[in-house]
Amino acid sequence: MSDLVVIVYPSEQKAEEVRQHLIALQKEYVIALEDAVIAVKSEDGHIKLNQLVNTTAAGALGGSFWGLLVGTIFLMPVVGAAIGAASGALAGALSDFGVNDAFMKDLAGSIAPGNAALFVLIKSMTADKVLEDIKGFGGVVLKTSLDHSKEQALRNALAGLPANAGEAPTPPAA
Structure with a gap:
């Protein structure tokens, strides 16, 4: 089963930088992506989707x-x-594969004009290595299908914090 992660960045350039970094990690077999799309909201409220694959040209x-x-x-x-x-x-x-275009446009409607949302559909990943590599990129997690602990680890990595920051301390064994 794939996991969806949506992260908002202040600009399209920053979202593209993160997408290119994830593609580089895919070449190292650390992550397998099904789709990675950048949705940009213009000042007039129009949503533009920047797909990885242009299905019209390929067709x-x-x-x-x-x-x-x-x-x-x-x-x-x-x-x-x-x-x-x-x-x-x-x-x-x-044709439409990966993340549904209507869903992306609807969700990207909630971001501020000028911002960009990176939609990543992850087939599989080595979580600790990916989180270590994206540490400090910034961005705000808008939506995920990850469980709560993995989502918090993602939020911490984007903020440059340790993976277990913000978790309740575990009591010592007796």
Whole structure:
């Protein structure tokens, strides 16, 4: 099961810096991401989603390849490529994977104009290593599907605090 984490940053640049850092951690096999999207709220209240993968462009590229191939069989490669690209772009625009776009826009509506929310869908991670690597990046946790102890550890790491700060002390064994 995947975990969703939404963190608000004061700017799109800071959110992008954290996203790039998480992608670098993914290359080290410390975290496996399903999706990482930045939602930015403009001064006029419009929400822009900065996706990792442009599904419209990917669909157009794949569609043009298959359209070219089918068009070549029927001796009309240009027409086939054009029809394939158009249908692939349409299919890509209508597809949505990872975090639901409507959910992201709705939740990002609650942030202040100029701020950016980083939506991360985590497939798996080595929590202690990830928390150590993102320590001190800042940001405010807006929403998570983590349990309370993991969420508090995340909040502490973003604030640059020790992982167990803010927890009730455990009594010594008798």
